[in-house]
Amino acid sequence: MQKSLLNTIDSPKELRLLKQEDLQLLAKELRDFIINIVATKEGHLGASLGVVELTIALHYVFNTPKDQLIWDVGHQAYVHKILTGRQDNFHTNRQLGGISGFPKRDESNYDAFGVGHASTSISAALGMAIASQLKGEDKHHIAVIGDASIAGGMAFEGLNHAGVTNANLLVILNDNAIGIDPSVGALKMYLTNVKKGTQKQDNIFEALNFDYSGPIDGHDIDTIISELNRLKTVKGPKFLHIITKKGKGLKQAEVDQVKYHAPGKFDAKTGDLAAKSTEVQPPKYQDVFGYTIVELAKQNKNIVGITPAMPTGSSLKYMMEEIPERAFDVGIAEQHAVTLAAGMATQGLIPFCNIYSTFLQRAYDQIIHDVALQKLPVIFCLDRAGLVGEDGATHHGVYDLSYLRCIPNLIIFAPRNEVELRNIMYTAQFGLAFPIAIRYPRGRGVTIDWKQPFSKIEIAKGVQLKKGKNLAVLSIGSMALNVTEAIKYLNVSHYDMRFIKPLDENLLHTIFKIYDIIVTVEDHAIKGGFGSAILEFASENGYKNNIKTLGIPDAFIEHGSVDELQELVGLDVGNLNTIFTDFL
Numbered sequence: 001m002q003k004s005l006l007n008t009i010d011s012p013k014e015l016r017l018l019k020q021e022d023l024q025l026l027a028k029e030l031r032d033f034i035i036n037i038v039a040t041k042e043g044h045l046g047a048s049l050g051v052v053e054l055t056i057a058l059h060y061v062f063n064t065p066k067d068q069l070i071w072d073v074g075h076q077a078y079v080h081k082i083l084t085g086r087q088d089n090f091h092t093n094r095q096l097g098g099i100s101g102f103p104k105r106d107e108s109n110y111d112a113f114g115v116g117h118a119s120t121s122i123s124a125a126l127g128m129a130i131a132s133q134l135k136g137e138d139k140h141h142i143a144v145i146g147d148a149s150i151a152g153g154m155a156f157e158g159l160n161h162a163g164v165t166n167a168n169l170l171v172i173l174n175d176n177a178i179g180i181d182p183s184v185g186a187l188k189m190y191l192t193n194v195k196k197g198t199q200k201q202d203n204i205f206e207a208l209n210f211d212y213s214g215p216i217d218g219h220d221i222d223t224i225i226s227e228l229n230r231l232k233t234v235k236g237p238k239f240l241h242i243i244t245k246k247g248k249g250l251k252q253a254e255v256d257q258v259k260y261h262a263p264g265k266f267d268a269k270t271g272d273l274a275a276k277s278t279e280v281q282p283p284k285y286q287d288v289f290g291y292t293i294v295e296l297a298k299q300n301k302n303i304v305g306i307t308p309a310m311p312t313g314s315s316l317k318y319m320m321e322e323i324p325e326r327a328f329d330v331g332i333a334e335q336h337a338v339t340l341a342a343g344m345a346t347q348g349l350i351p352f353c354n355i356y357s358t359f360l361q362r363a364y365d366q367i368i369h370d371v372a373l374q375k376l377p378v379i380f381c382l383d384r385a386g387l388v389g390e391d392g393a394t395h396h397g398v399y400d401l402s403y404l405r406c407i408p409n410l411i412i413f414a415p416r417n418e419v420e421l422r423n424i425m426y427t428a429q430f431g432l433a434f435p436i437a438i439r440y441p442r443g444r445g446v447t448i449d450w451k452q453p454f455s456k457i458e459i460a461k462g463v464q465l466k467k468g469k470n471l472a473v474l475s476i477g478s479m480a481l482n483v484t485e486a487i488k489y490l491n492v493s494h495y496d497m498r499f500i501k502p503l504d505e506n507l508l509h510t511i512f513k514i515y516d517i518i519v520t521v522e523d524h525a526i527k528g529g530f531g532s533a534i535l536e537f538a539s540e541n542g543y544k545n546n547i548k549t550l551g552i553p554d555a556f557i558e559h560g561s562v563d564e565l566q567e568l569v570g571l572d573v574g575n576l577n578t579i580f581t582d583f584l
Contacts, residue, residue: 289316
């Protein structure tokens with residue numbers, strides 16, 4: 001029986017000792033290794049399967065970590081992690097206390113730049129290349145970016161700058177025509193024509209002063225190695241275009257690339273997904289959004305939907321299927337998505353702009369300058385608000401209240417359940433004086449019969465969920481569920497404030513006059529969030545009540561399941577019950 005090559009590799013140093021003719025066998029072993037672990041532990045699958053040969057070639061040709069390798073987003077970095085000393089603990093990937101699902105600087109010196117959001121690699125690698133020039137260092141700097149990420153505005157900014165430098169930068173375009181969902185836009189059409197050999201106009205990358213080569217087969221390891229060795233001798237900015245297949249080596253992952261991006265548990269031998277439970281479950285919040293916007297759009301011809309490259313993740317795909325002319329996937333372009341929505345709003349359309357909380361951070365100026373300043377009634381639907389779980393620090397949506405609450409002319413609402421999400425969407429489509437941000441969590445809700453008749457929600461109106469004595473608990477959003485469970489046998493009052501801005505000041509005055517002790521609970525950073533808003537209210541009105549704020553501490557929270565992370569920060573039912581009991 002042939003000895004495993006993968007078991008002999010603890011770092012790229014051992015990899016470089018292999019004969020080149022053995023690398024294809026190593027590629028097969030790596031694919032099998034990833035498939036077997038992700039099948040039971042879950043994670044991002046298709047992206048890493050597609051870059052096995054490229055990753056081997058990069059570490060084989062370049063002297064990493066001295067030569068610096070930057071991965072865009074990082075979904076595709078599993079092979080990189082396995083080859084750089086993390087094979088033995090790869091089974092802990094994305095688990096609490098385990099390795100990160102993305103490259104992370106403090107995890108390995110081979111992870112030259114921490115990532116998780118798209119389109120950053122070229123700028124980061126260029127910054128490193130310029131630094132090497134200034135320090136007189138002889139290094140190579142390689143940015144690997146996908147065809148979806150390179151369409152992002154920041155990637156173009158990096159290309160634009162790099163083209164007027166003589167920095168030792170190599171940009172590798174991993175072109176597989178898909179990000180999480182299929183790539184979109186004119187650049188995708190251009191790259192498709194390049195692959196077919198039908199592109200008649202000048203090469204866009206050569207026009208930006210890059211030494212362009214390709215497209216080449218990204219699964220032909222010998223060709224990749226040969227081209228990388230040639231490019232090592234070329235001065236200045238270089239661009240290598242490779243063609244790969246996402247999910248390569250697993251039939252189902254090649255055929256259904258969207259589903260197998262992060263498929264959950266599956267059978268490692270057959271590739272078949274684990275059977276889904278037949279038990280009736282509450283819907284995912286994203287699906288409540290997706291089905292509700294279709295329902296509303298059929299009644300209101302002015303409604304449009306916008307998402308930056310997340311039609312499946314946001315469930316805008318349902319509107320794209322039923323009313324395609326009014327649903328827009330704009331690619332990885334959050335800034336454009338927000339200002340596109342603003343432009344539509346000026347013309348009387350009702351734009352629902354669906355962006356993950358963590359990604360809306362990338363469009364902050366547009367929210368202020370293009371939407372709120374002009375009082376344009378854009379409806380922001382912030383999916384994945386709060387702790388999101390295994391994607392970790394780069395993806396937790398725990399800052400949106402802080403960065404949105406300080407913006408004038410903006411309403412902020414957090415539904416505690418699916419019915420509230422439907423009703424606030426219904427309310428907003430009638431037209432508001434200001435834009436509104438609606439934040440809701442990742443995962444399933446709590447209501448089986450969620451598709452109830454619509455009713456309007458009064459702006460800036462909170463509700464009392466339980467009446468008691470001793471203290472008042474104020475929550476926002478889906479944290480109301482944890483609070484409800486935690487106080488089930490306690491004689492305390494519970495209020496769902498619903499609106500973080502504007503606050504229900506009439507209700508707050510009543511609460512502050514009745515209760516000496518007030519506790520706020522939020523799945524958001526304590527600094528600047530909902531609790532801070534309540535403290536500001538107390539200060540402005542001269543209240544001296546004892547106020548305790550609970551939420552995410554002033555630290556970046558790592559990866560783990562949502563339940564594990566809530567327990568870690570003290571927002572689970574047990575910890576909340578203990579805190580509330582201590583006040584009694």
